[in-house]
Amino acid sequence: MARPFRFQLEATDGAARRGAIETPRGTIRTPAFMPVGTAATVKAMLPESVAATGADILLGNTYHLMLRPGAERIARMGGLHSFMNWDRPILTDSGGFQVMSLAELRKLTEEGVRFRSHVDGSRHMLSPESSMEIQRLLGSDIVMAFDECTPYPADAATARSSMELSMRWAARSRAAFGDRPGHALFGIQQGSVFRDQRAESAERLIEIGFDGYAVGGLAVGEGQERMFEVLDYAPAMLPADRPRYLMGVGKPDDIVGAVARGIDMMDCVLPTRSGRTGQAFTRRGVVNIKNARHADDPRPLDEACACPACRAYSRAYLHHVFRAGEIIASMLMTWHNLHYYQDLMAGMRAAISKGRFAEFEAAFHAGRAEGDIPPL
Template identity: 70%
Template sequence: MSARFRFTIAATDGAARTGGIEMRRGTIATPAFMPVGTAATVKAMKPADVRATGADIILGNTYHLMLRPGAERVARLGGLHAMMGWERPILTDSGGYQVMSLSALTKQSEQGVSFASHVDGSRHMLAPERSMEIQRLLGSDVVMAFDECTPWPATHEQAERSMERSMRWAARSRAAFDAGGDHAAGAALFGIQQGSTFADLRQRSADALTEIGFDGYAVGGLAVGEGQAEMLRTLDFAAAMLPATSPRYLMGVGKPDDIVAAVERGIDMFDCVLPTRSGRNGQAFTWDGPLNIRNARFAEDREPLDPGSPVAGWSRAYLHHLVRSGEMLGAMLMTEHNLWFYQEVMRGLREAIRAGRLSGWAEAFRARYRVRLPVPA
């Protein structure tokens, strides 16, 4: 592990764990939710307000930042932290998923992925070595290995080929990261498990990553269209295959009920655009389930979204008006509420694990949130 990265587990409850990740820019309480700051900004939020919701770490996106303003420019401006005014840890993804999902013209090879920018059509090559270089220029605290995101659905043969390439890229990512000098000494590198929904491939991937050695391990290739039930069935075996002494990160997840179920299965870290994207589009997450504030029934509702919310000073009726009118303040307040709610869910999970009552907490959460999920295997 990096000299400036330490993961501790303070308590467990079944497969769930709570603890912290100590890094040079601060401690991340786990289980943790990372707001997504794709283009060096958590949309509709100032950094201090993101921190005030309870976020210990945010996520930046290698693909978007390499295209604009450019990783070299970010480095000249002092790095991502200085440029955006966020002093705590930042995790950057590798860019692999966006290359394959956003670019119209891609060509994959053993070297990497050649693609056309979705911004201006310019051609680029993203390979493990370039991904590590970009994340180093950004000054990321947690760097993600470059991988191939296996599409859904995939046959066993397709998933196997994709997973094996990702493992070869993981080894190249490790070597390129370690050559990063001072940045490597102060940052952490996470490997990404692949294998789609096949247990044997997930095990082979976990074994390969463990042999290479990483500070943390992500479960990749889920939340790509397989549905919640299949995702949770895969997590029933995939999470436990990863080292118990390292943090486990489920990429791109998810809805509050997804997160609760994944924590029950041993996941420690999450990210998702849902709280910010949904907020901008008029959906609020609450303990009683999601609310579409655009609905006419809120037009004269004087109650807040939640009495404890940082936007409790404004009524649902006012938020309804702002969102329906397309006012910028509506997106800002709805986003702030959603990020706060996600952090409240994480806080509740951590407290329940410490108290040894996660099962009861999760059951009560689901009953009020009105969802029924399969229990962990």
């Protein structure tokens, strides 16, 4: 008998929440940041290295995995966990966001979305029912309802039409998901930047009933100020006894601001993608290792960081291997960024437990305002 999916709220500090999501494959400490393993891999990282950074859960991508290598093949290989050698929880998105971004290659109807693969041009149909089936074949622990990610900007009428379609698809996703002990289905709130639509979406999702709820349709170009305006009210519209997931966020200051507003889970490609392009996130802001100022610098990226890149390698070395195009540059920079993000989450969890989140937030912003250490 699979251990049930359960969320336990352990502490609050203002709107910030600390908790734990219990799953058959382990506990997810919240607030949680999920590294993105788009194609069954976190780029430039071994699964055990990702675990060593402190990650409790990864995100996999339904759209990419259904196209290559295919959900049926992954199922024959024992499911996504076995296939990619990750024994902790996995959340899979529904594919809706990626299909939205195809624009010229897709046709949206009430049934779902017909689209051409960006890989080979082959034709596919993604619907609430097929998304649930693909995610079942993948074997993910947390499944996302199929939705349309409303583009930004959108006028009120366009946003409403999109939100209402997503709510109809949410009901179909719930019906198709069925009863799967040990697995969870999350609904996705839509409504763009319109408060009344967000409220209506939340009410309809709660009526359908989900194991967790996501705030969707943000981090799509609206900017941090507008995003925070929505987060000032949207999370509180969702049940307090279920996890709240902000999809596709984000930069470190986005994450801290989202947690301050009641968000429990986030994901983003930023720490891994930035690592591969030579950007490191540190307590004093972003370091661009490509810059010539680092060429003779024997100091670490961040002297307070315990990751392998900071413990054993200098800025000069990281600058050299990046400029030389060596694979180890992506490995070390990605490891550092993921370690930094998990340290950030651990710091927030501890601060919430102690009732000192405001102090943590102030120190976080003060550190970043200092800027990088002066050149030698």
